[in-house]
Amino acid sequence: MMDGVTCQSLRLGVVESPPVGLANRSAGGGNNYGVTHGKHPFGRAIDIQNLNSPLTLQADSADRNVATKPACTRTHWTRTGSSPISRDDVSPTSSRACRNRHMTDLASKPIGRPVSFDRTSAIKAATDLYWQSGVAATSFNEVSRALGVSKPTLYRYFGDEDGLVSAVIENYVSQRALHPELLSMTGDIRTDLNAWFDKQIDDLYQRHKDATMPTGCLLMECVQLGKALGEKSTAAVHQAVHEILEMFETRIRAAHEAGQLRDGIDINAAVRLIAGQTIVAKNVVLIGEPKENLKRMVALAIDGIAA
Structure with missing residues (x-):
């Protein structure tokens, strides 16, 4: 016979008398406790309605009655000795571990529809x-x-x-295919630069005829936006412009060493003059200038640096 039980969840202390029906509970009896109230030491009723799962009394080899309850419920009473149960004899097992296990299971499952x-x-x-x-x-x-x-x-x-x-x-x-190989096809700076720009201009006009293709130069637009761009976008623009300038500078310096440029020419200014023709070309296309006119304009700029 159990003499007392601890009501952990309501923090009301030890029950002086066992809940009715608890002592006579058999291992196979019922689906719930059938007990809702016990008595507080001072005679006040306490509610133990948290007990919603089967509770059984089992006898072990030491003839100790153990009140057991399935895992994952709110309260678990374990008889720790053969004497009547008191506060010191009862070790309530919290359901925190059970809840944690459920939360872990939930966390391992994807929430909502997977993003494609x-x-x-x-x-x-x-x-x-x-x-x-x-x-x-x-x-x-x-x-x-x-x-x-x-x-x-x-x-x-x-x-x-x-x-x-x-x-x-x-x-x-x-x-954007830059075709750097065209810049060194013949070894002559005037011929190679004209061949490179002819290819770029042909591609520009071809895209302009395709109504589904955007026109203009997105990179040059971003260059003109300047500080309106964010830090990462500005870095991407600077990197792209640097690669274009570096391509032209490599070729023009080689031409200078070969004596193919005008005497006393400023290499940096020549590089920017030629690279700037790419911007001119992309904007001239938008205003409807005939392709051959654009090619002649670029050729004049090339003649300005070539010997």
Whole structure:
């Protein structure tokens, strides 16, 4: 016979008399305790309605009655001795471990629908949008709607709007074929530069005829935006411009060593004059200037540095 039980959850102390029906509980009896109240030492009723799972009394080899309850319930009483149960004899087992196990199980499962996001396709679509509408004229909300993804998704994959724009600039530059091999085909600076610009101008006019292709130069637009760009985008622009200038500088310095440039010419100024023709060409295309006229304009600039 158990003489007392601890009501842990209500913090009301030790029950002086056992709950009715508890002492006579058999191992196979019932689906619930059938007990809702016991008595406090001072005679006040206490509620132990937390006991909603089967409780059984088992006898071990020492003839000790042990009140047991299935795991993962709120309260567990364990008989620790053969004498009547007192506060010191009872060791209530908290369900904290059980709850923690459930939380671990939940954490291991994906929450909500898995996000299907193709970063490469998103960058390509954003490139076309920025190229067609302009970086300054396109808001992050418009990019989100055009790509069919939420802004939090874009933030997750790109960090912020600056991260997306910088990725777009890098993608744009990688798509533009610079054809550096054309700059050294013959070894003559005038012939090679004209061949390089002829190829670039032909490509520009071909894209301009395709109504589905954006026109203009996204990189040059970003250059003109200057401080309006974020830190990462500015770094991407500077890197792209540096690569173009470096390509022309390498070729022009080689021509200078070969004696193919005008005497006393400023190499840095010559590099920027020739590189600047790429900007001129991309803008002249937009105003509808005939292709051959544009090629002659560029040829004049080349004649200005060649011996």
